[in-house]
Amino acid sequence: MPSTPAPRNFRTPDASRRSERSRRAILDASMELVGEVGYNKLTIEAIAARAGVGKQTIYRWWSSKAAVLLDAFTTVVTDPDYEAGIPDTGDLEADLKQVLRATVDEFTDAAFEAPYRALAVAGAADEELSKEFLERLGEPGMEVYTRRLRSAQEAGQIAADVDLGLAVEMLLGPFQQRWLQRTGTLTHEFTDALVDLVLRGLAPR
Amino acid sequence: MPSTPAPRNFRTPDASRRSERSRRAILDASMELVGEVGYNKLTIEAIAARAGVGKQTIYRWWSSKAAVLLDAFTTVVTDPDYEAGIPDTGDLEADLKQVLRATVDEFTDAAFEAPYRALAVAGAADEELSKEFLERLGEPGMEVYTRRLRSAQEAGQIAADVDLGLAVEMLLGPFQQRWLQRTGTLTHEFTDALVDLVLRGLAPR
Amino acid sequence: MPSTPAPRNFRTPDASRRSERSRRAILDASMELVGEVGYNKLTIEAIAARAGVGKQTIYRWWSSKAAVLLDAFTTVVTDPDYEAGIPDTGDLEADLKQVLRATVDEFTDAAFEAPYRALAVAGAADEELSKEFLERLGEPGMEVYTRRLRSAQEAGQIAADVDLGLAVEMLLGPFQQRWLQRTGTLTHEFTDALVDLVLRGLAPR
Amino acid sequence: MPSTPAPRNFRTPDASRRSERSRRAILDASMELVGEVGYNKLTIEAIAARAGVGKQTIYRWWSSKAAVLLDAFTTVVTDPDYEAGIPDTGDLEADLKQVLRATVDEFTDAAFEAPYRALAVAGAADEELSKEFLERLGEPGMEVYTRRLRSAQEAGQIAADVDLGLAVEMLLGPFQQRWLQRTGTLTHEFTDALVDLVLRGLAPR
DNA sequence: CAGTAAACGAGACGGTACGTCTAGTCTTCGG
DNA sequence: CCGAAGACTAGACGTACCGTCTCGTTTACTG
Numbered sequence: 001m002p003s004t005p006a007p008r009n010f011r012t013p014d015a016s017r018r019s020e021r022s023r024r025a026i027l028d029a030s031m032e033l034v035g036e037v038g039y040n041k042l043t044i045e046a047i048a049a050r051a052g053v054g055k056q057t058i059y060r061w062w063s064s065k066a067a068v069l070l071d072a073f074t075t076v077v078t079d080p081d082y083e084a085g086i087p088d089t090g091d092l093e094a095d096l097k098q099v100l101r102a103t104v105d106e107f108t109d110a111a112f113e114a115p116y117r118a119l120a121v122a123g124a125a126d127e128e129l130s131k132e133f134l135e136r137l138g139e140p141g142m143e144v145y146t147r148r149l150r151s152a153q154e155a156g157q158i159a160a161d162v163d164l165g166l167a168v169e170m171l172l173g174p175f176q177q178r179w180l181q182r183t184g185t186l187t188h189e190f191t192d193a194l195v196d197l198v199l200r201g202l203a204p205r
Numbered sequence: 206m207p208s209t210p211a212p213r214n215f216r217t218p219d220a221s222r223r224s225e226r227s228r229r230a231i232l233d234a235s236m237e238l239v240g241e242v243g244y245n246k247l248t249i250e251a252i253a254a255r256a257g258v259g260k261q262t263i264y265r266w267w268s269s270k271a272a273v274l275l276d277a278f279t280t281v282v283t284d285p286d287y288e289a290g291i292p293d294t295g296d297l298e299a300d301l302k303q304v305l306r307a308t309v310d311e312f313t314d315a316a317f318e319a320p321y322r323a324l325a326v327a328g329a330a331d332e333e334l335s336k337e338f339l340e341r342l343g344e345p346g347m348e349v350y351t352r353r354l355r356s357a358q359e360a361g362q363i364a365a366d367v368d369l370g371l372a373v374e375m376l377l378g379p380f381q382q383r384w385l386q387r388t389g390t391l392t393h394e395f396t397d398a399l400v401d402l403v404l405r406g407l408a409p410r
Numbered sequence: 411m412p413s414t415p416a417p418r419n420f421r422t423p424d425a426s427r428r429s430e431r432s433r434r435a436i437l438d439a440s441m442e443l444v445g446e447v448g449y450n451k452l453t454i455e456a457i458a459a460r461a462g463v464g465k466q467t468i469y470r471w472w473s474s475k476a477a478v479l480l481d482a483f484t485t486v487v488t489d490p491d492y493e494a495g496i497p498d499t500g501d502l503e504a505d506l507k508q509v510l511r512a513t514v515d516e517f518t519d520a521a522f523e524a525p526y527r528a529l530a531v532a533g534a535a536d537e538e539l540s541k542e543f544l545e546r547l548g549e550p551g552m553e554v555y556t557r558r559l560r561s562a563q564e565a566g567q568i569a570a571d572v573d574l575g576l577a578v579e580m581l582l583g584p585f586q587q588r589w590l591q592r593t594g595t596l597t598h599e600f601t602d603a604l605v606d607l608v609l610r611g612l613a614p615r
Numbered sequence: 616m617p618s619t620p621a622p623r624n625f626r627t628p629d630a631s632r633r634s635e636r637s638r639r640a641i642l643d644a645s646m647e648l649v650g651e652v653g654y655n656k657l658t659i660e661a662i663a664a665r666a667g668v669g670k671q672t673i674y675r676w677w678s679s680k681a682a683v684l685l686d687a688f689t690t691v692v693t694d695p696d697y698e699a700g701i702p703d704t705g706d707l708e709a710d711l712k713q714v715l716r717a718t719v720d721e722f723t724d725a726a727f728e729a730p731y732r733a734l735a736v737a738g739a740a741d742e743e744l745s746k747e748f749l750e751r752l753g754e755p756g757m758e759v760y761t762r763r764l765r766s767a768q769e770a771g772q773i774a775a776d777v778d779l780g781l782a783v784e785m786l787l788g789p790f791q792q793r794w795l796q797r798t799g800t801l802t803h804e805f806t807d808a809l810v811d812l813v814l815r816g817l818a819p820r
Numbered sequence: 821c822a823g824t825a826a827a828c829g830a831g832a833c834g835g836t837a838c839g840t841c842t843a844g845t846c847t848t849c850g851g
Numbered sequence: 852c853c854g855a856a857g858a859c860t861a862g863a864c865g866t867a868c869c870g871t872c873t874c875g876t877t878t879a880c881t882g
Contacts, residue, residue, distance in 0.1 A: 053834070
């Protein structure tokens, strides 16, 4: 069993000469293919072929197919017209229900779900990748909830002693579990009920 | 010239003639190897070699490496002296905190964590496998919580209108999310605080 | 600079289980392809594809494309109805002229020439391969000349002090040089003249 | 310098602006590398890197690595103090033995042998290159022998009806065969015996 | 002596083939 | 006559070079 640990090449390529055309083609091809064949059957060779690019051009700029996909997905999500914040109408319950219903819709859309699940799975399996994934997609997502809850706490709608980080986990953890591990279906009824029950625990006493 | 698409073999093997010796060797080798190299680098070939078994003997009885691992892990977990219930001392808070602290310890133990994460990841990626995984490991685990909460609800310690399934998800979802997606560390403090905050939402009003 | 010297696999395959069907297909495909594209453009991948065989099956049994070709060519040459001897009519000059004319014809036939040149070139470049090549093709070819000359020497047609090995080199060296290095064209006139001039040196004084 | 100025690229470079510094560096690097790794493992990229030169500078002036090597080798051989002629003392046998002994020594020297074999091999494989190789290295080498033999023939030491071209092939063919195809070792004894036997055939009757 | 055109070092690019690895199937042989 | 052993087809892996193609940077000739 050859245990050669991979003779990494440490020569860093010159980013200023990078072909934007190739970069886009690779990211686009990745998103297309992951939707068509799924993450496990996604191959670097297929991405290269679809993008009309040499394999080396992928290996030059990314360390794994997960890294490619993370970039591809981030590019989509960071799109200027992607809505990321939570409204603050003053009615916490309504605001949370609205944004979670929207998130349910998003996670029900196959075009979004396939690459996102692929990344979540890859992150669950690989600690290294996990960090990158959370930093770029996970934490920003949780942060917007924390901000909304903080606003409510300052308005006296949430008890002062409540750990807001934990509160966010109580909102998103059940959601993520249902989705990632398929322990249940994602519906508006589910998120509405979840918001209700969580808010009962957060209310000032 | 093999133009026939795939001459599937529909002969189902005769289970009564199955070699128990090989079965155990395969399951043991799987558990060992997943701990040593992780799920992604776990190969059928390596399992066969370690178990001193032909590859076909694995393919004959299992459909994928995940299926092997699921059997292997189930065998361990179903062990007679594996403690599965939640105590019922009458003090719901104490009981939940105790069992969740124990679960934290379990998930912190690498010998348990590696194969379990492997299965969770494989389940997250593959819908088919997911069903099997939940049926054999996930749902039984959630069921014991539901039972304990029902007992508390009947004793008037939880509001009568609370959906207990949702309550269980509020307890386990944040836990699973921290663990599977590595959004935080699993500590006794975390589970204690989680129990406190969830119970505030369940309390009768 | 990755200096890993090749993590050779030392597991020797079991020759008794070798697929004769695959072996033949590989040898046939090699001979076909070397004629079509030449040695330098001959690739293992193309051989495998043409033969309908996995690449590994080639790598399992041969160490290089030259080794494959050597086997392929040897198989042809060792064919039962391949004429290998030199006639001994008692007339040395006539016998040598006849066999060398036949050899000229052979080396003028592209179907023979392409693979043989490929092997000669590969042997000239690689000492290891050279040994195998000479042992299986070169030396047997020279040996038949030595035998014929010895018969003539014993008959008193060649001076007793002549080194027959050297005499054979004087016959074949010029031929090989013209062919391999293209220093001239191979014709019957050339070989006839060569036989004449060489025999003048061998004649008893 | 190259007679065929590479008609592949229609933009012909301006030879007058050519960097002599780069040209020398490339030729030197080629000679070094062919000695270190052999012809087959010699790559244009390695030559460029060793010479501190862009790959394009090589492709601009040469059509292949063989062409580079041919230039590199020719430069060495055409060196002013390289001795190319055959002495003419009047004693043909002594003169031939002397020059062939010197040639044996040359072909035994690895620094000479490696690049020369590389070129001979490349020429044997590629008809196009072969012409260039013969024109610049092969034929000039044979010509000096022809001249010496002609002088002897005019002096009556060689029969008038002998084809001198063929006589030269009888001297050099066995030598080349031994060397290129490794059918024997190159020694002074071998060339001495060869000269003796060849001259027996050339002697006036 | 400034302007400019071309050769230059550098290296990213689309490709091909390499030799290795693993999947999943098929075949052989010994217990 | 089952199953270990392992050879088989298939094809992705990640690497090495190919030959082409920009990029700025010299360099050397012209105007």
